[in-house]
Amino acid sequence: MSKQDFTASFTVAKSPDDVFKAINNARGWWSQEIQGETDRLGAVFYHHYQDMHRSTIKITELVPGKKVVWHVLHNHFNFISDQTEWNATDIVFEIARKGDETEVRFTHVGLLPQDECYEVCSDAWTRYITGSLPDLIMKGKGSPNPIEEVVAKVRAIQQRA
Numbered sequence: 001m002s003k004q005d006f007t008a009s010f011t012v013a014k015s016p017d018d019v020f021k022a023i024n025n026a027r028g029w030w031s032q033e034i035q036g037e038t039d040r041l042g043a044v045f046y047h048h049y050q051d052m053h054r055s056t057i058k059i060t061e062l063v064p065g066k067k068v069v070w071h072v073l074h075n076h077f078n079f080i081s082d083q084t085e086w087n088a089t090d091i092v093f094e095i096a097r098k099g100d101e102t103e104v105r106f107t108h109v110g111l112l113p114q115d116e117c118y119e120v121c122s123d124a125w126t127r128y129i130t131g132s133l134p135d136l137i138m139k140g141k142g143s144p145n146p147i148e149e150v151v152a153k154v155r156a157i158q159q160r161a
Contacts, residue, residue, distance in 0.1 A: 006111040006122050008129040011101045012137050016065035019102045022137045023068050023093050029132040029142035044073070049145050052078050055086065068093040080116040104133070 012019065022029065024039035026047075036045030041062045048054040054076045061069035075086035089110030096103050106129045111121055127143075136142030 004112050006108045006118070006125060007106060008126055009103060009105045010130050010134050011098060011103045012134055013101050014137050016095045016097055016102050019095050019104055019137055020065050020068070022133060022142075023095075023104070024062075025136065027144060029136040029144055030128055031145040032147045033145060057091070060090070066095050068095075077117055079120070082116055085115050085117050086111070086121075104129075
């Protein structure tokens, strides 16, 4: 990890095991458009958001109550020219007990300020990591990207109204 890799952190009044379970429930805080297992070592899952973002991710480390690492096997953004950004990067969640609370330190190893997607990606990660994930842990409900079919139905209803 370098000092330039994107990082975000937060602290919650929950156990490291509760935090670990929530991180592994990526559909609960990141996106409901995930296919595959997100809580098994060696599993590969697929994430997409509309036609804007698609990624294939492998879980390379799962240490209960301590650490989760995802390795990006392939990634595509429709808004940047360098399609190698995110490929072969690691998304790391480090979990540590701090007194009566638990700290989560998130690092996207390889997401750097000079990357074309950095501004958009760092803003999105900040929203998920410091907003949606803590909400899932503390309130039982995060703010993941919704399933696209549901969004389409809502838009259709709104257009009829």
